[in-house]
Amino acid sequence: MAHDHDHSHHHLHHAGHDSQRRLAWAILLTGGFMVAEVVGGILSGSLALLADAGHMLTDTAALGLAWFAAWISRRPADQKRSYGYHRVQTLAAFVNGLTLIAIVVWIAIEAIRRFLSPVAVMGLPMLTIAMLGLLVNLVVFAILHGGDRDNLNIRGAALHVLGDLLGSVAAIIAALVILTTGWTPIDPLLSLLVAALILRSAWKLTRESGHILLEGTPDGLDxxxxxxxxxxxxxxxxxxxxxxxxxxxxxxxxxxxxxxxxxxxxxxxxxxxxxxxxxxxxxxxxxxxxxxxxxxxxxxxxxxxxxxxxx
Missing domain, CATH: 3.30.70.1350 (Cation efflux protein, cytoplasmic domain)
Structure with missing residues (x-):
């Protein structure tokens, strides 16, 4: 029996360090703005803002998990783990995918409650915070999107942030509609739309990372x-x-x-x-x-x- 190993250690080390740095910036920006969005959602009564803040709360934890996975994956192989710790990144992506699906379920349940029992929504504070949130999410998404495209861990983190970005857009649109027409059901309605968009990407991420964890055959190889x-x-x-x-x-x-x-x-x-x-x-x-x-x-x-x- 013979083995042929080409681990490309230098490239992997550089890519891992870059991913870790990008994730650290993402954690700092996302966690920092989350507090403002929670306060704004409570004051304005907006579900879209609270849903987006809920995203950011889980995103901060998800980004922390992704950062940990990027850090530990750089550790060299040892006697107990002959392939090293690279698979931890795929495991983190799988967990992040499941977390996104759980968030979608929560948003859907809360939106249905809002349809059954409408609440007053303050349009101006909602609009202001949502616009700031959109700016922060765009910056964070750009940071992560510029990373390793083949890294499921980075992709999972980027999907969390993309969900926040869509949530901010939905909150802006809802705020404008409420300010101009006073029609508050637009808030939970757009939240459901964002949840549906997130679910599609979350399912794809979970399925792909789960396939790797089950050691399935890669696409294009048979x-x-x-x-x-x-x-x-x-x-x-x-x-x-x-x-x-x-x-x-x-x-x-x-x-x-x-x-x-x-x-x-x-x-x-x-x-x-x-x-x-x-x-x-x-x-x-x-x-x-x-x-x-x-x-x-x-x-x-x-x-x-x-x-x-x-x-």
Whole structure:
């Protein structure tokens, strides 16, 4: 058995440090404005503002979790965690996705209550605070959006802030409608609209991070395709089986497989050829390859998908 590891330590260290710095700024700005929005929501009676403040409260905690994940993911691998701590970022993204879904449920319940029992809303304070909130959210979103696009942790944090941004826009529109027409149901109505938009992104984030945590096959890669194409591309290989492909984090895919070659083939050359093909054609730089003789795998049945991940 042989291993091919290309961790790109320098790039990962730089990306991790940048993510941590961006998240720290996001925490500072979001947590700081949250207090003002809570006070403004209570004084004005606006659900849109309180919903946005609730977002910012959970966002501050979510950003803190994301910051912790970015920090701990930079720790090197050790005896207990041979892959290091990179998967913590995916776990944090999964938790953030679930938190967003919980927020959507809370907003929906509160909006229904407001429809059944309308309350007076002060339009001017609501408008002022919502505009300030929009400015803060735009700055925070720009900070996070400029980070690593493949980092689910950063994407999860950005989705929280995007929810706040949409909430601020909804609060501004609701405040303008209330100031011009006095129609207060616009406040919970727009809150429901924002909740629906957040739910879509939250579900996508939760599903994608959950797929990685379950070590699902990455998009664009297929074990059956590898089993067929590697023997077709390499004459030295007569059979490929026990193929499993999964992700450590988005963009960091791993593969393990058994490859059968003829007895008279150069094993080292065959191993190198398989590594190069996996890296150049499929972008799989981290491969665990076990070489076998042709007679060891003759007519060996491929395990069913539920028999285990790595065969």
């Amino acid at each position: 074990a059956a395709t590898l089993r067929c194409e590697i023997p077709e591309q390499l004459e030295a290989v007569c059979n490929v089986h026990h193929v499993h492909v999964w992700s450590l984090t988005p963009g960091r895919h791993l593969v393990s497989l058994h490859a059968a070659i003829d007895e008279d083939e150069d094993r080292q050359a065959a191993l190198l050829a398989i590594r190069n093909l996996l890296a150049e054609r499929y972008g799989l730089d981290h491969a665990t390859i076990q070489l076998e003789s042709r007679h060891q795998c003759a007519d060996e049945p491929e395990p069913e998908p539920d028999e285990g991940h790595r065969g």
